[in-house]
Amino acid sequence: MRHYQGSSLRAIGMALGVSWNAITQWQDRGIPLDSADRIAVKSLGVHPSALWGDLWWEATPLQAGV
Numbered sequence: 613m614r615h616y617q618g619s620s621l622r623a624i625g626m627a628l629g630v631s632w633n634a635i636t637q638w639q640d641r642g643i644p645l646d647s648a649d650r651i652a653v654k655s656l657g658v659h660p661s662a663l664w665g666d667l668w669w670e671a672t673p674l675q676a677g678v
Contacts (some may be wrong), residue, residue: 628655
């Protein structure tokens with residue numbers, strides 16, 4: 613969000629491929645894991661942990677055998 617500071621919610625949504633309503637809901641309720649993953653990988657081309665840091669690992673259950 614720091615990268616988009618000063619931008620409208622509509623502009624942020626367009627850049628990330630989501631509606632401005634989604635951005636508003638995420639501000640109020642937090643971002644769902646599947647959306648956090650999709651934004652990091654598909655919209656920004658980075659692993660979710662690069663965008664969300666340790667919060668990604670705390671929120672994502674470890675998978676056995678990985």
